[in-house]
Amino acid sequence: MMGIFKNKVAIVTGAARGIGAAIVKRFVSEGAKVAILDVNLAGAEELANQINRIKGSVIALKCDVSNPLEVESAFHEVIEQFGKLDILVNNAGVIRDNLLFKMSEDDWDTVIDVHLKGAFLCSREAQKYMVSQKSGNIINISSISALGNRGQVNYSSAKAGLQGMTRTMAIELGPFGINVNAIAPGFIETEMTMATAERMGMTLEEFTNLLLKDLSIKRVGQPEDIASAAAFLSSDDASYITGQILYVAGRTTV
Structure with a gap:
């Protein structure tokens, strides 16, 4: 799969660490130019x-994905620097x-705003560029928690919402050559799962x-397991796949 993203430009949100960082590294290894959007600018930089320093063309931009002005500004900057947007x-x-x-309510609003509103705002901005070029890939990161998980009514709702968003955007954007999957x-194993263990009073x-x-x-x-799935779904090998939810969970989902 080497070089499958040559001449491609990708934006990965929340990519200063964890799954997002692994996706950035995988995309760069496949030849993509990548923009990291994160509220943690120091980590992204x-x-x-x-x-x-090794090899790549990566930029870091501070962006709160739940803020429409910051999203618009960040996407504009990516286009200014890289000329287009493919993923x-x-x-x-x-x-x-x-x-x-x-x-x-703050616990609820924060999670819904970042996951759902953030994906909505970024996808709405991305499609402006993708529709005009008649091609593109959008990947939403959902979770097995979308099926329900104790103590995560906000997170489960957001992740389930992303699945509905994925299917609907696939219907709307497919005629313009844009594939949307989750x-x-x-x-x-990420810092976020460590925080969950702490909440439950357990060691990792x-x-x-x-x-x-x-x-x-x-x-x-x-994280590399998810990066591999993202690379496949964003590649030409997955050009006839859209509106799908790929569980990468080491188990059946029911």
């Missing part, structure tokens, strides 16, 4: 510099886990051993 990965996300009776990761090792019991593939998922 550190990753961009790290990649550019958007809506990866930005946060968690504010709590049981329903303890969950505040990846639903299972347990992937205890949390991992608990989850491994339900997995068919007896290992913890890595």
Whole structure:
């Protein structure tokens, strides 16, 4: 698959670390020019510099994906620097886990705004450029939590919403040569999963051993597993795939 993204330009949101960072590295290894959009500009710049020192063309831009003005400005800057946009990965996300009776409106609003509103704003901006060039790929990062998960009524709702958004955007944008798909990761070892373990009063090792019991593939998922799926769905090999939800979870989903 080497070089499958030669002359392609990608935006990956929330990519200063974790899954997003792995996707950036994979895309660059395949020849893409990549823009990292993140509220953590220092982290995004550190990753961009790290990649550019070796080989790559990566820029880092500060962007709150739930802010329409910042989204518009960031996308405009990407077009100014790279000339076009071929791939958007809506990866930005946060968690504010709590049981329903303890969950505040702010916990709800923050998660819904970043995941759902953020993906909406970025996709709406991306399609302006993709429709005119009659091609493009949009990947939404959902989660196995879309099927329901205790203590995550906000996160589960947002991730399930992304699946509905994916199918609907695929219907609307398909006639313009734009494919829209979603990846639903299972347990992937990132800083976010460490925070979930802490919330449950467990060490990461205890949390991992608990989850491994339900997995068919007896290992913890890595960010690179999701990056591989994103690379495939964004490639020409997946040109006849749209509106699909790909679970990358080491298990069946029911």
